[in-house]
Amino acid sequence: MHLSVTGVSKTFGHGSKAKLVLEDINLDLDSGEFVALVGSSGSGKSTVMRLVAGLERPSTGSITVDGKPVRGPGSDRGMVFQKYSLYPWLSAAENVAFGMTLQGRAKREVSERTAYFLEVVGLSDAGRRLPRELSGGMQQRVAIARALAADPKVLLLDEPFGALDLQIRESMQEFLYQLWERTGLTALLITHDVEEALLLAQRVHIMAPRPGRIIRTVSAQLDRTSLAHLRVSRPFLELREELAGCLRSLDAGVMA
Amino acid sequence: MAGGSALLRWLAHPWSLGLIGILAVLLFWQLIAASGLVDKLFLPSPEAVWRAGSDQYSRGILIRDLLASVGRVGAGFALSALVSLPIGIAMGCSRVICQLLEPLMGLIRYMPAPAFIPLLIIYFGLGEEPKILLIFIGTVFFNTLMIMDSVKFVPSELRETALTLGGRGFQIVTRVVMPFIAPQVIDAYRINMASAWNLVIVAELVAANEGLGKRISLAQRFLRTDEIFVGLIVIGLIGLAIDLGFRLLMRRACSWAN
Numbered sequence: 001m002h003l004s005v006t007g008v009s010k011t012f013g014h015g016s017k018a019k020l021v022l023e024d025i026n027l028d029l030d031s032g033e034f035v036a037l038v039g040s041s042g043s044g045k046s047t048v049m050r051l052v053a054g055l056e057r058p059s060t061g062s063i064t065v066d067g068k069p070v071r072g073p074g075s076d077r078g079m080v081f082q083k084y085s086l087y088p089w090l091s092a093a094e095n096v097a098f099g100m101t102l103q104g105r106a107k108r109e110v111s112e113r114t115a116y117f118l119e120v121v122g123l124s125d126a127g128r129r130l131p132r133e134l135s136g137g138m139q140q141r142v143a144i145a146r147a148l149a150a151d152p153k154v155l156l157l158d159e160p161f162g163a164l165d166l167q168i169r170e171s172m173q174e175f176l177y178q179l180w181e182r183t184g185l186t187a188l189l190i191t192h193d194v195e196e197a198l199l200l201a202q203r204v205h206i207m208a209p210r211p212g213r214i215i216r217t218v219s220a221q222l223d224r225t226s227l228a229h230l231r232v233s234r235p236f237l238e239l240r241e242e243l244a245g246c247l248r249s250l251d252a253g254v255m256a
Numbered sequence: 257m258a259g260g261s262a263l264l265r266w267l268a269h270p271w272s273l274g275l276i277g278i279l280a281v282l283l284f285w286q287l288i289a290a291s292g293l294v295d296k297l298f299l300p301s302p303e304a305v306w307r308a309g310s311d312q313y314s315r316g317i318l319i320r321d322l323l324a325s326v327g328r329v330g331a332g333f334a335l336s337a338l339v340s341l342p343i344g345i346a347m348g349c350s351r352v353i354c355q356l357l358e359p360l361m362g363l364i365r366y367m368p369a370p371a372f373i374p375l376l377i378i379y380f381g382l383g384e385e386p387k388i389l390l391i392f393i394g395t396v397f398f399n400t401l402m403i404m405d406s407v408k409f410v411p412s413e414l415r416e417t418a419l420t421l422g423g424r425g426f427q428i429v430t431r432v433v434m435p436f437i438a439p440q441v442i443d444a445y446r447i448n449m450a451s452a453w454n455l456v457i458v459a460e461l462v463a464a465n466e467g468l469g470k471r472i473s474l475a476q477r478f479l480r481t482d483e484i485f486v487g488l489i490v491i492g493l494i495g496l497a498i499d500l501g502f503r504l505l506m507r508r509a510c511s512w513a514n
Contacts, residue, residue: 053420075422085413089435089512099421102431130512143417150421 001066001153001186003029003052008061009211010047021047023211025061029154029188034180036189036201037214038243040251044212045190049158052188053079065153075103078152080143082159086131092142093118093127099150117145120179137168141175148185155187161196173199174227194243198236199227206243208250216246300482305489308482317471322490324467325456328384332391333452337445339392340399345433347400348407358404361397369394369451370458377463387459394455395448402448406440407433439506439513446502453495 010022021044029035039045050056052063054073063070065077078099086095097114105113118124121141131139140160147155160176161169177200180187191197197204198220206216222236230236266272282302288294289301296304312318347354372393376386410433418432460469468487475483507514 053416055416055419073416073419075420077420079417079420081413081417083413084411085417087414087432087435089438089510098418098431099423102418102421102423102427132512146417146421156420 001031002064003154003186003188004062004064005048005052006062006064008048008051008058008063010044010051010056011059020211022051022058023213025212025214027205027214029186031153031186032184033203034187034189034201035203035205036191036197037205037207038191038194038197038247039207039212040192040209040247042209042212043207044209045192045207046158047212048207049079049156049188049190052154053077053156075099075150076153077156078147078150078154079156080140080147080158080160083136083139083163085143086139086146088131091128091130092123092134092138095131095142096127096145096149099146103150113149117149120148120183121145122175135168136164137172140164140172144176144179148183153186155185157187157189159190159192162191169196176200177224177227194240194247195231198222198240198243199224199230204243206246215250216243218243297479298481300485304482305485308480309486309490312471312483312486318486318490321466321468321471321487322494324464325460325469325491326494328387328459328467329391329449329452329456331384332388332456333395333445333449335388336392336396336399336448336452340396340403341441344400344403345407345429345437347404348410348437349429349433354404358401361401365397365401369455373459373462382463387456387464390459391452391455395452398448398451399444402444403437403441406437406444409440410436439510442502442506442510446499446506449498449502450495453491453498457491 005025005027008022008025009020011018011020013019025048027035027037037045037048047056051058052070054070054077070077086092087098090098093114096117097110100110100113114127115124118127121144123138123141123145126134126138131142134142144155144157144160157176161172164172173196179185180200187200189197189201194204202220204218204220205214206218207213208215218239220239222230222239223233224230285299286302289296289299300308309318312321343357347357369390372390373386376389380386380389414432414436415428418428423431456467457469457472460467461473464470468491472484472487475481475487
């Protein structure tokens, strides 16, 4: 799998009200890679995600998956939203099965894969519960299981832990990292949190606002045997401080 | 003390105060009627109303009237529900269809349905059709617009998630939109059912051989206020039963929304 975003810009509105929200975005993603896009609000990072998902069309440039241009949303690019994306009338297991039933897969395959992916996210015992009976962290794990069960080539994560408490965020980051290690999934993560990006991704793109553009790309080859240790290790903290400072100066308008 | 707390617990039941309210009105009515302050011809006693009711029941009139009115409401409203559901969903999902139909519906909605009676009688005579169609006309626009509104509140994340899971056009409607709006649709039907009951009585006052409304207008001709009271109370009770039925349906079918 190779995802390629080449020279993409996006303008909303027409004529005098036209607003350029993304300018010349370029990024690549290969099978098994975990890449993060970091930026403050208004940097257009969510728009990049929506363009890759096919929920919006780029104004210029091209987005391709394995050389084929993206023309709309499809199950090869699974998406996890920040919140409110579980179907409240379906149980956790039915939510996980949802994409597979849309695709018309055989009943037996659906129930086997549902059980498997509920286990992968550690929720085998919660399959019959309704979303409102699950905590925020559990809901996001169901959303991730649902996206994975539909067998995407790449998983698009749009601030997946943005609505969670700090402590739950940390355990969810741990969970997602282990999931990536175990299943070898390919993921594009959107976040405003530099720490989250550095913990999880091997490559981090920093975005600047107005118009949204990538101003810096960092390769984060860090020792991730223990995320708890990584969080307090010197190279990690130095890199985090450097990137956080970069984002701060953007917000202060120094570089904008 | 034990007796006091039992009473308190009974009062805490959500229906207790409502029951007390109804009993208080019945008691007040009985007191006024017994005092002789008001002519019996104008205000029959609760007992006289009960007697008139059981007399109608034993002669089979009450059931016949009831079935006639319920049948008209059922047919007219079922037609309205069936037509409004697909149109309301289509208007909610498609901007083109919405812009095409909304001004038209907004206009017709404000034409009082009873004003259509003369036209309906000219078109369809005095049979069942004009009564059923009156109920249809009087409720279909409200049902449609309320369903359309509920579709607009489907969170975009729910639609977009389905799209990224491989869902296509019609699946979004049947698997996402319809389950999501089910509680609001049931509620719209429950609210507009009240208009259907108003309209069937109006239609029967104008022209009918049987029905609860017809019975009331006959009773007026013979100054039988006790029978008018019977009719009003029966209509109220059926309305309440239908309302409770819809609430029960909502609780059973959409437990996730409570």
